[in-house]
Amino acid sequence: MGVGKLLHTRYRVNDLDKTISFYKDVLGLEEVKRHTSSRGSQLVFLKAPGSEELIEICCFPKSGPVQVQPDLTHLAFEVEDMDQFVRDLEKKGVRLSEPPSTSTSGSKIAFLDAP
Numbered sequence: 001m002g003v004g005k006l007l008h009t010r011y012r013v014n015d016l017d018k019t020i021s022f023y024k025d026v027l028g029l030e031e032v033k034r035h036t037s038s039r040g041s042q043l044v045f046l047k048a049p050g051s052e053e054l055i056e057i058c059c060f061p062k063s064g065p066v067q068v069q070p071d072l073t074h075l076a077f078e079v080e081d082m083d084q085f086v087r088d089l090e091k092k093g094v095r096l097s098e099p100p101s102t103s104t105s106g107s108k109i110a111f112l113d114a115p
Contacts, residue, residue, distance in 0.1 A: 008045065008054035011073070012066050016042050016059035018115045026092050027077070029055070048077060074111070082108045 013019045023029040023046050032054065033045040041060040048055075055075065079085040082100055089096070089112065098111035 006053050008056045009075075010056040010058050012058045012060065013115075014059070014066050015115060016044065016057065019057055019059075020044050020046070022115050023055070023057070026089065026094055082110065086110060 029046040029048050032047050036042055040062055041058050044057045046055045086100060094112055096110050097113050100108055100110040103109045
């Protein structure tokens with residue numbers, strides 16, 4: 001027997017409030033749950049519109065700052081209109097780390113760095 005559907009993915013961050021604000025206010029994700037674990041981790045679960053999978057944002061100050069290796073992980077979101085989405089990001093002061101381009105599969109893609 002194999003596994004079922006993906007339920008959530010966890011990302012550990014240094015600044016929970018800044019990260020949650022970015023995902024909610026800039027990208028439009030919805031906060032569905034927030035709590036503190038028995039070990040003291042602050043956890044926030046976010047959901048993208050039209051998606052079942054959750055993103056778990058975790059902040060665990062006791063273990064020290066998170067050192068993230070560049071290009072180690074990323075999230076991919078579908079948008080209705082890439083050009084309009086990029087314009088909206090720019091209005092919010094978000095800079096792209098890679099401008100829109102066409103992938104080998106023919107999809108239009110762009111990259112930005114979350115806090």
